[in-house]
Amino acid sequence: MLLAVGCSSQKLPPNFKFGAATAAYQIEGGWKADGKGKSIWDEFAHTHKDAIVDGTNGDVAADSYHLWREDVRIASELGLNQYRFSISWSRILPSGLPNNMSKAGVKYYSDLIDELLKQNIEPVVTMYHYDMPLKIQDLGGWTNPLIADWFADYARVLYSLFADRVKTWITINEAVVICDMIYNTGILAPGIKNEELGPFLCNKHLLLAHAKAYRVYEREFKDKYNGRLSLSHNILWIEPYQYPRDKELAKLGLEYMIGRYSHPIFSKEGGWPPSVEKKLLEYSLKQGFNYSRLPSFTEEEKQLLKGSADFYALNYYTTHMIRPAKEGEKGTWFLNGSPELGAMLEIPADAELSASVIMPVYPKGLRKTLSYLKNSYGDIDILITENGYPGKHQMYDHVRLKYIKDHLTQVYLAIKEDKVHVIGYTYWALMDNFEWNSGYSVTFGLYAMDHKDPKKIRSPRLSSQYYACVIKTHEINVSDECVNENIEKLHLQEYHSFGNSVCASKALIVLLILFYFS
Numbered sequence: 001m002l003l004a005v006g007c008s009s010q011k012l013p014p015n016f017k018f019g020a021a022t023a024a025y026q027i028e029g030g031w032k033a034d035g036k037g038k039s040i041w042d043e044f045a046h047t048h049k050d051a052i053v054d055g056t057n058g059d060v061a062a063d064s065y066h067l068w069r070e071d072v073r074i075a076s077e078l079g080l081n082q083y084r085f086s087i088s089w090s091r092i093l094p095s096g097l098p099n100n101m102s103k104a105g106v107k108y109y110s111d112l113i114d115e116l117l118k119q120n121i122e123p124v125v126t127m128y129h130y131d132m133p134l135k136i137q138d139l140g141g142w143t144n145p146l147i148a149d150w151f152a153d154y155a156r157v158l159y160s161l162f163a164d165r166v167k168t169w170i171t172i173n174e175a176v177v178i179c180d181m182i183y184n185t186g187i188l189a190p191g192i193k194n195e196e197l198g199p200f201l202c203n204k205h206l207l208l209a210h211a212k213a214y215r216v217y218e219r220e221f222k223d224k225y226n227g228r229l230s231l232s233h234n235i236l237w238i239e240p241y242q243y244p245r246d247k248e249l250a251k252l253g254l255e256y257m258i259g260r261y262s263h264p265i266f267s268k269e270g271g272w273p274p275s276v277e278k279k280l281l282e283y284s285l286k287q288g289f290n291y292s293r294l295p296s297f298t299e300e301e302k303q304l305l306k307g308s309a310d311f312y313a314l315n316y317y318t319t320h321m322i323r324p325a326k327e328g329e330k331g332t333w334f335l336n337g338s339p340e341l342g343a344m345l346e347i348p349a350d351a352e353l354s355a356s357v358i359m360p361v362y363p364k365g366l367r368k369t370l371s372y373l374k375n376s377y378g379d380i381d382i383l384i385t386e387n388g389y390p391g392k393h394q395m396y397d398h399v400r401l402k403y404i405k406d407h408l409t410q411v412y413l414a415i416k417e418d419k420v421h422v423i424g425y426t427y428w429a430l431m432d433n434f435e436w437n438s439g440y441s442v443t444f445g446l447y448a449m450d451h452k453d454p455k456k457i458r459s460p461r462l463s464s465q466y467y468a469c470v471i472k473t474h475e476i477n478v479s480d481e482c483v484n485e486n487i488e489k490l491h492l493q494e495y496h497s498f499g500n501s502v503c504a505s506k507a508l509i510v511l512l513i514l515f516y517f518s
Helices: 040-047 064-077 103-119 149-161 175-183 199-220 247-266 274-287 298-303 364-377 397-416 462-471 479-492 493-498 506-517
Strands: 017-021 082-086 122-130 169-174 228-238 314-323 343-346 382-386 423-429
Touching: 017 122, 017 382, 017 462, 064 103, 064 462, 082 103, 082 169, 082 423, 103 122, 103 149, 122 149, 149 199, 169 175, 169 199, 169 382, 175 199, 175 228, 175 247, 199 228, 199 247, 199 274, 199 298, 228 247, 228 382, 247 274, 247 298, 247 314, 247 364, 314 364, 364 382, 364 397, 397 423, 397 462, 462 479
Parallel strands: 017 082, 017 423, 082 122, 122 169, 169 228, 228 314, 314 382, 382 423
Antiparallel strands: 314 343
16 A cells, blocks of 8 residues: 555756766776885775774775776666766876876876767766875874875876866865874874874865965966866754753854864855864863963955865765763864864764764755755855765665665755755765675675675666666656666666566665564
8 A cells, every 4th residue: 555655756957967986096996007006005905904993995996907898787777877986196106296207197087087978978087095105104193284285286297187077076075084083093094093183284284275376276277177166064063962951062063063174165255164273272271281282263364265166065974962071071173073173972862873983874864954054155166076985795785775765855955945056966886895894794885796706896776776777867866667677677676576666765665564574
């Protein structure tokens, strides 16, 4: 009887773009092929095996350095409008500097871009996705102020090589992870823990590196190629743990989470959010410093940063609740709290758990994030550059299908009800890959891949076929007929029980009931 109930139409705009994403270290392999230089992840994974759950590394990963045609094939099979991938800085410039360029590295990315365009898939290129050249890191990496110029030089090389074909660029992926998570914990490459100064030196220098890379494009390439640039923000949506007590703390938490990396670029005033600047100065003085641990911007730097993005690139995975820290509690931003804010973070009671303890599923937070960005920074274009479900290898894939559907529904509501200008959605990830500290124990892929299989076969999951139907129709509540057509085409025999009635969402409810109560 449930299957006979109709489904309302939730159609995304005709110009809305659908994509999927990967990152160089997580898929490429070929870690020292053709003269590639060492990155911090090459070094970290080899010397800190105990930091990775299954003791693996990205030496081979999905072997995309050799199997890139397979990546393009499955992207085309899905009907993707965009494919977001990152370039390995040390594959193009083995030393990190432009005096030594790898012809093999240039050819690899050039061929990939050409084949994507041949298949009518727009390349969305990320310049930096966690894999700093080791030789640059040895000089201090993001804590060295010269990194801004080194990164701008690297960006100029990429524009010179690929800007004639690449029209959408992400300079840096997830600054809050690069600065806050890495320097507060030391659990990710390069394995350096420095809670007092590391996050905030990185915060400033990374933003300036982005801005300088943006201005290089603006001055030297914009008129000729008319591309668009931004940097991607991993936003943890924050809500009050107890309302109204924690309302102001949640507001400060969002300014600390979002504003530190967005206010200097997207606000009319520029610079750090005043509330964050004040809080960090007070906390630093209380600690015995004579200055704020958050270094200030000069007026020239403020102007360099203001307006240095053509759209907002958003990575959204989860939501947490914020409350005041109790006596003796000390959290780590943004995992479970912040000593600077005197706050702790809690998982929402109604969130669903996933295979990642730090990524409970909370789709409503995506719509709230989108609305917040509009209210804070105006009617800017927002491209969702990552959103994905962390599962296990034997996971019943209807859970991932539901995840995508529920988050796209929140995007639809943000567009229709809140009038947010969301221009696209990118699922993480196109296929299973090396997931940093989780190694290959956690799976995000629309396509499954056994990393122990030397052939690295990419096998479509049911969620990939649902997503292909959404891309084809722009309809979130896709028909079972469309899904079943794709299943038949790809011979996914194990999924033939999906049903052929009214719409995927209603069939999904029945399947989930059967699954959870069987």
